Amino acid sequence: MSSDLCIGIVAKPDVLEIAALEPRRSVVVTQFPATVMGLAALIGFMAGYETTVRLAISGVAALSVAFAIGKTPHLEVFIVSAAVADQPAALAQYAERSI
Numbered sequence: 001m002s003s004d005l006c007i008g009i010v011a012k013p014d015v016l017e018i019a020a021l022e023p024r025r026s027v028v029v030t031q032f033p034a035t036v037m038g039l040a041a042l043i044g045f046m047a048g049y050e051t052t053v054r055l056a057i058s059g060v061a062a063l064s065v066a067f068a069i070g071k072t073p074h075l076e077v078f079i080v081s082a083a084v085a086d087q088p089a090a091l092a093q094y095a096e097r098s099i
Helices: 036-047 061-070 086-096
Strands: 006-013 016-019 028-033 051-060 077-080
Touching: 006 036, 006 061, 006 086, 016 036, 016 086, 028 036, 036 061, 051 061, 051 086, 061 077, 077 086
Parallel strands: 006 051, 051 077
Antiparallel strands: 006 016, 016 028
């Protein structure tokens, strides 16, 4: 099991469906608006975590979200086909399993 925070995001045009999976804890699911403020809230949440954050992003706006988050230390981003995983919790688990 990974010791990283693993986040799955389904990026839709108007909403970011998010699941966060922390080691030895339950999955927490939430939503942020797909706006500048919603992305800022997501980035702020990830900045508060002290170890690596692993993101698996799927959906029509996946690339836009990945570019908006940008490159930061301790961040790994995976763009995942919806055919592989299309739910936030499944994407968080994908990030946990990926190298």
